[in-house]
Amino acid sequence: MIPPGGGRLRAALRSGRFVVTAEIGPPRGADGGAIAEKAALLREWVDAANITDNQGAHTRLASWAGSILALHSGVDPVMQLTTRDRNRIALQSDLISAGAVGIPNVLMLSGDHPTFGDHPDAMPVFDLDSVQLIWTARLMRDQGRLLSGKPVKPAPNWLIGAVENPFAPPLRFRAARMGKKVAAGAEFIQTQFVFDLDIFTRWMAEVTELGLEQRCGVIAGVGPIRTVRAMEFMQTRVPGIHIPDEVIRRIRGVPSDQVEAEGMRLCVETIQRLREMTGVAGVHVMAFGQEHVIPELLERVGIPPRTAPSHSAEIEALTYRTGEETDAR
Amino acid sequence: MYRLHRVLKPGTLKRWFARFLERHQRLYSLFTRAEKQVKGSAFGCRMCGQCALPATGYACPMTCPKQLRNGPCGGVSPTGACEVYPEEQCVWVTAYERAQEEGRVSDLTLLQRPIDHREWGRSSWVNYWQGRDDDLWTTDDGLTRTHLVLTDLRLLSGGGQK
Numbered sequence: 001m002i003p004p005g006g007g008r009l010r011a012a013l014r015s016g017r018f019v020v021t022a023e024i025g026p027p028r029g030a031d032g033g034a035i036a037e038k039a040a041l042l043r044e045w046v047d048a049a050n051i052t053d054n055q056g057a058h059t060r061l062a063s064w065a066g067s068i069l070a071l072h073s074g075v076d077p078v079m080q081l082t083t084r085d086r087n088r089i090a091l092q093s094d095l096i097s098a099g100a101v102g103i104p105n106v107l108m109l110s111g112d113h114p115t116f117g118d119h120p121d122a123m124p125v126f127d128l129d130s131v132q133l134i135w136t137a138r139l140m141r142d143q144g145r146l147l148s149g150k151p152v153k154p155a156p157n158w159l160i161g162a163v164e165n166p167f168a169p170p171l172r173f174r175a176a177r178m179g180k181k182v183a184a185g186a187e188f189i190q191t192q193f194v195f196d197l198d199i200f201t202r203w204m205a206e207v208t209e210l211g212l213e214q215r216c217g218v219i220a221g222v223g224p225i226r227t228v229r230a231m232e233f234m235q236t237r238v239p240g241i242h243i244p245d246e247v248i249r250r251i252r253g254v255p256s257d258q259v260e261a262e263g264m265r266l267c268v269e270t271i272q273r274l275r276e277m278t279g280v281a282g283v284h285v286m287a288f289g290q291e292h293v294i295p296e297l298l299e300r301v302g303i304p305p306r307t308a309p310s311h312s313a314e315i316e317a318l319t320y321r322t323g324e325e326t327d328a329r
Numbered sequence: 330m331y332r333l334h335r336v337l338k339p340g341t342l343k344r345w346f347a348r349f350l351e352r353h354q355r356l357y358s359l360f361t362r363a364e365k366q367v368k369g370s371a372f373g374c375r376m377c378g379q380c381a382l383p384a385t386g387y388a389c390p391m392t393c394p395k396q397l398r399n400g401p402c403g404g405v406s407p408t409g410a411c412e413v414y415p416e417e418q419c420v421w422v423t424a425y426e427r428a429q430e431e432g433r434v435s436d437l438t439l440l441q442r443p444i445d446h447r448e449w450g451r452s453s454w455v456n457y458w459q460g461r462d463d464d465l466w467t468t469d470d471g472l473t474r475t476h477l478v479l480t481d482l483r484l485l486s487g488g489g490q491k
Contacts, residue, residue, distance in 0.1 A: 084395075088443065110395050110402050113413045124394065131399035132443045147443065165403030170425035176438050177400040184440060192403055239404030239412035 002159070002187050002217070007104025008076045008306065009048035010159045012282070013188060013217040018275060019282030020303060021078065021190065021219055022294055023050045024070060026061035032069050035061075038291050039073035044305040045295050046075065048105055050190070050284070053080040056238075057117025064094060067103045078161055079103045082111025087127035088136070092146055095137055099156020107161030107190070108133040112239065131184050134162055138185030162186035166203035167196060167242035175206035178216075188217035190284040193234070196244040197273055204279055213279035220274045223286040224293060225251055225263035264297065271301045330387040331431060339458045347458035361452040378448030378456055384436045384466050386427035393420045398441040401425075439466040 002013045012019040022042050027034040035051075042049055051066035067077035079098050081091060098106055110130045114122040128136065137160050139145055144155040162181040166174050178189055194200045200220070207213055225231045231251055234241045247266065254262045274280050285294050295305075337343075350357045361376075368374035372382060375391040381398055382389060390398045394413040401421035404412030409422040428434045442465055448456065456462055 110397060112404065113394055115394075115413055126395045126397070127446070128443050129395070129397045129399050129441075130402075131440065135440065136443075163403060165405075167407075168401065168403055168405040169407065169409040169419065169422050170401065170405075173400065173421075173425050173434070173437065176434070180399055180438060180440060239406070240402075242407055 005104070005157045005159065006102075007048070007159060009078070009105055009188070012047040012306075013159075016281075018303065019047045019217065019219060020045060020298060020306075021048050021050060021282065021284045022046045022291065023052060023284070023286045023288070024066065024075075024077075024291070025052050025055055025288055026063065026066040028058075028060055030061070035066050035069040036073045039070050039075040041291050042294060043074050045298055046285075047282075047306060048076040048078050050078040050080055050107060053082045053111065054085065054117070055112070057084065057112045057114045057119070057122075059118060064097060064101075064103070067098070068101055071102065076104050078105040078107050079158075080107050080109065081133070082109055083126055083128050083130060083133055084111035084114065085125055087125055088147055091128065091133060092136065092140065095140055095158075096152060096156060098158055099141075103158060105159045105161055105188075106137065107163065108137060108186075109163045116239065130162065131180050134160060134181055134186050135184040142185075159187050160185050161188045161190065163191070164189050165192040165240050166194075167192055167199055168240050171199065171203070172206075174203055175210060175212070178207060179210050179212055182212050182216045186216055188219055188281070190219045191221045193221045193223055193241055193286065194270055194274065195247050196242055197270065198244075199242070201277070204277060208279045213281070217281035218279055219282045219284045220280050221284045221286055222267055222270050222274070224260075224267040224290070224297065226260055226290060228252060228256070228259055264293070264300075267297060268300045271297070271303075275301070330427075331383075331433075334383045337454065337457070339460065343458040344460070347455040350452075350455055351459075357452070357455070360455070361450070364452050364454055376450050376453075377444055378451035378453050379444045379462060379465055380453035380457065381441060381465065384439055384441070385421075386424035386431070386433065386437070388420045388424035388427060390420060390424075390441075397421070398444070400437065441466045 002010060009019065009021065024035060024038045039049065049070060051063045051070055053063040054060050063080050067079040070077040081094060083091065095106060108130050110126065114120055114124050136147055139147065140152050141155050141157060144152050146152055164174060164178045181189065207218060228251060231243065235243050250266065251259060251262060271283055274283060285297065287293055350360050365374065365376055372387065372389045373392045374389060377391050390396065394411065395402055401419055405419045405422065406412065406415065409418050411417050411419045424437060428437055
């Protein structure tokens with residue numbers, strides 16, 4: 001179901017091998033080097049890295065700029081695009097731009113509300129919702145049209161991504177909601193942190209019952225808990241993260257100098273369980289400010305570095321625009 | 330509440346009445362004010378002019394701080410509270426509970442189109458009777474492939490019709 005085109009993530013999803021994506025949070029300063037540094041750490045290990053879009057409603061370097069910087073550093077970006085800050089004119093404009101500069105993947109989400117960020121006084125936009133934006137993106141790519149009906153020529157050819165949180169109520173509606181995103185055009189879905197494998201397993205069963213994993217790569221979100229404080233922060237200050245009591249007991253149950261090791265162990269175990277689960281296409285490793293632990297984490301699970309050699313940005317951009325691929329669709 | 334919808338169902342008479350109202354600006358604004366009163370107190374209506382209530386378990390999606398018309402965001406707390414207003418229940422949790430009680434969960438899987446922001450403050454009843462809301466939500470997004478996907482997914486069996 002994944003259409004042909006460029007990009008390592010697309011190739012990995014099409015081949016059916018276990019995919020790995022990670023996250024690069026852009027800096028607040030006008031510093032391109034920060035993206036290059038993180039990209040260098042991840043390059044050999046991931047199929048793509050998400051470049052977040054003003055994550056947590058905190059103003060940062062733009063996701064499109066971060067995506068270009070990542071491309072230059074040999075990492076395929078997943079350009080995140082939230083509906084929080086832009087109306088449909090700006091969103092479609094950014095999507096066209098992403099296609100023009102050779103960004104191979106885009107991912108649409110509604111985004112954290114401004115009240116959580118550094119400008120709680122900002123106007124929340126939310127002109128479209130995430131499902132409508134995914135739908136718009138597919139309209140632009142597959143029909144070569146804008147929402148207005150105007151033609152987009154040539155049409156962009158990114159892979160379309162989305163997110164889902166299997167752990168937030170109404171739990172029994174979450175698989176169907178992912179179904180809406182798949183129906184609208186999502187080709188891969190990254191989930192919120194998986195700490196509760198019971199809820200995730202139940203959600204995954206509903207997803208496979210709907211056959212969604214056949215049409216859309218399900219990439220499960222994971223990440224190591226590094227300190228008790230970080231765990232408390234995630235639990236209380238970040239909307240949508242659910243950490244079950246047994247995980248909290250396990251992390252609190254070890255002496256403070258061993259929390260980091262226990263957090264890593266827990267994450268390794270989670271990835272191993274996810275790898276065995278039917279329908280899970282890969283993992284999305286979120287380790288904010290801790291990108292250096294990602295290679296160790298993957299090594300311990302036994303996921304080898306990506307075999308594909310890292311292409312230069314130019315080659316990626318060229319492959320991505322060949323007419324042959326456009327015709328093949 | 331679904332009974333209310335039956336009362337409002339469009340017909341020849343209502344279409345005539347809607348046209349009549351639109352020709353008479355003062356009557357139109359009186360009628361719109363009355364609609365705002367009724368729907369405002371019952372549903373917290375914001376007068377977007379493109380009412381989605383019949384397809385959202387009569388929980389108004391425009392009262393969601395993100396105005397999400399296609400389902401809840403990922404920030405709903407484990408207790409079902411809104412991430413922005415923790416003292417309130419998420420609109421979509423309410424929508425799901427009501428739809429489930431009425432056996433209309435499939436309504437919530439319909440694709441809701443982007444709204445027309447020029448309609449804010451206009452009467453959604455008049456728009457509805459004039460047939461302007463006919464493609465507000467859909468089982469088909471106009472793209473053949475998706476139409477097939479939707480049918481395959483069995484997400485849209487039953488319900489969902491206005």
